[in-house]
Amino acid sequence: MADSVLELPDDAAAEVARVAGLLWAESGLVDDVAWIAAARAAWEDLPGLVRRQIREFRRDSGPGGALVLRGLPVGDQLPETPSTSDSVQRETSVPAAVLAMIACGLGDPVAYAREKHGALVQDVVPVAGKEEVQGNVGSVDLTMHNENAFHDHRPDFVMLLCLRPDHDQIACLRVASIREALPRLSSQARAVLAHPVFRTEQPSSFGTATGAAEAHAVLVGAGDDPDLRVDFEATTASDPEAKQALRELSSALDAASRNVRLLAGDLAIVDNRIAVHGRTSFRPRYDGRDRWLQRTFAVADLRRSRGLRRADGYVLAD
Numbered sequence: 640m641a642d643s644v645l646e647l648p649d650d651a652a653a654e655v656a657r658v659a660g661l662l663w664a665e666s667g668l669v670d671d672v673a674w675i676a677a678a679r680a681a682w683e684d685l686p687g688l689v690r691r692q693i694r695e696f697r698r699d700s701g702p703g704g705a706l707v708l709r710g711l712p713v714g715d716q717l718p719e720t721p722s723t724s725d726s727v728q729r730e731t732s733v734p735a736a737v738l739a740m741i742a743c744g745l746g747d748p749v750a751y752a753r754e755k756h757g758a759l760v761q762d763v764v765p766v767a768g769k770e771e772v773q774g775n776v777g778s779v780d781l782t783m784h785n786e787n788a789f790h791d792h793r794p795d796f797v798m799l800l801c802l803r804p805d806h807d808q809i810a811c812l813r814v815a816s817i818r819e820a821l822p823r824l825s826s827q828a829r830a831v832l833a834h835p836v837f838r839t840e841q842p843s844s845f846g847t848a849t850g851a852a853e854a855h856a857v858l859v860g861a862g863d864d865p866d867l868r869v870d871f872e873a874t875t876a877s878d879p880e881a882k883q884a885l886r887e888l889s890s891a892l893d894a895a896s897r898n899v900r901l902l903a904g905d906l907a908i909v910d911n912r913i914a915v916h917g918r919t920s921f922r923p924r925y926d927g928r929d930r931w932l933q934r935t936f937a938v939a940d941l942r943r944s945r946g947l948r949r950a951d952g953y954v955l956a957d
Contacts, residue, residue, distance in 0.1 A: 643703050644899075647710035651686040655737070656712035658684045662736040669728055669735045669760050672952060675748065678739035685740060693744040696908065697796075697939060704816035704914030707899055708906045711737050713802045719927030720803060724766050724776050727758030728933060734800055735760045737906070738935040745796050745908070747941040750954050751787070753845045757954040763799065763932040765923035773872045774844055775934070781918035783815060783892060784870035786911050786936065789839040789852060792944040792955055793868075794936035797909045797916065801901035805930035808900060810921035812907050815896035816914040817858070817867040823891035831884035832857040836877040839870050857888065866912045901932070 647655065662681045667674040682690070689708070696706045714733040728735050738760055742748035748759045755761040766776040773782055787793040799812065821829070838852040857874070858865040871889055876882040892915060901907060909916045923929045938944070947955040 643701060643705055644707045644709060645688075645692055647689070647708065651688050652710040652712070654686045655689065656733070659712055659733045659736040659740070662740065663731050663733050665731065667731065669731055669739065670758060670953075674731065675739060675743070675759070675953065678736065679743040681736070682740045682743045685744075689741075690744060693741060696910075697745050700910035700913065702816060702818045703814065703897060704818065704910040705814040705897075705899075705916075706908045707901075708908075709904065711800065711904045711906050713737075713800070713904055717802055717931075720929045720931040721762045721764050722766060722925065722929075724769065725755060726762035726764060727755050728760035728762065729758065734802055734933050738798055738800055738933060741906070741908075742796075742798060742935050742937040745798075745937040746939040747937060748953055749794060749936050749938050749941070749944070751790070751845070752954050752956050755844065759935060759953060761934045763934050765921075765925075765929050767923075767925050770923075772843070774842055778921055778923050780920045782870070782872040783813060783889075783896070783915040783917040784872060785868055785915055786909075787842070788868050788870040788874065789841045792938075792947065794911050795939045796937040797911050798935045798937065799901070799907045799909075800933045801903055801905045801931075802933060803928065803931040804900070804902050805921040806924055806928065807921065808902070809919070810930055811898035811900050811919040813896050813898055813917040813919060814907075814909055814914055815892040815916075816910075817865060817892070818913055819895035820888070820891035821865070823894060824887060828884040828887040829858065829862070831881055832888060833859070833862075833865070834881075836881045837869075837874055837885070838877070839868070839874040842870075842873065857885070867915065869915065871915075
């Protein structure tokens with residue numbers, strides 16, 4: 640992913656830290672509408688280099704569908720890594736300020752009431768006893784997926800800010816784009832994947848399913864540049880031909896995948912419309928210094944989900 644990495648120059652990084660510090664000092668909580676409004680205003684004060692890169696990525700995320708910004712501030716003295724499944728960031732902080740500002744540059748932040756209590760900034764940390772879970776609490780290889788692939792209003796962008804890497808610094812974010820995988824697919828597989836013969840169950844982080852999953856296509860939109868909707872842990876096919884097409888897609892995305900090792904101050908942004916992501920395994924120690932990412936979702940068109948958001952806020956009720 641070397642062609643999709645922006646390492647901030649020292650002066651730009653210092654300016655981001657200054658603006659984030661001012662937003663951190665604003666009264667309120669991360670989920671307050673007023674604080675997000677302040678984040679939207681603060682976005683305009685970020686260095687032009689950052690704003691230009693984000694605007695270009697929002698318009699066209701390129702062949703790989705991911706961008707990494709390096710050198711962002713995460714605070715001088717971090718607390719211990721959280722250790723519970725439902726850990727979120729309610730109090731304002733420098734990392735939360737960075738995530739909120741860039742989410743506003745991408746469009747608007749969103750969250751889901753049934754996941755992580757509807758918090759806009761969520762902790763992604765290993766939890767003891769849940770090592771094998773296919774989700775943000777696990778530490779085994781995380782299967783490639785579109786975020787919330789089951790949902791009609793899934794995020795357009797997934798933001799992952801590293802506050803603290805794993806002890807051995809071996810955990811990698813895996814990303815694969817349909818733009819790079821599409822040429823590896825047979826014409827037959829492309830045709831099958833474009834038909835609504837697949838179903839995706841919701842992840843365990845959303846609790847108990849509220850109804851049967853609806854059939855959907857995996858490839859949607861322009862035939863030469865489709866959107867992607869799949870979760871290889873949760874998406875199933877209705878017949879043998881569709882199962883074969885799904886296997887072919889998995890192989891093509893695996894062949895096109897790229898790994899990036901996130902260190903403190905690295906922000907990965909994944910275009911959830913065209914790219915899937917996962918994670919390689921690592922070994923947590925549960926000593927307060929484990930891997931700690933913070934996650935925020937963003938959408939380019941907030942209006943589209945208005946019917947699910949109370950009082951025109953940022954949390955989808957279903």
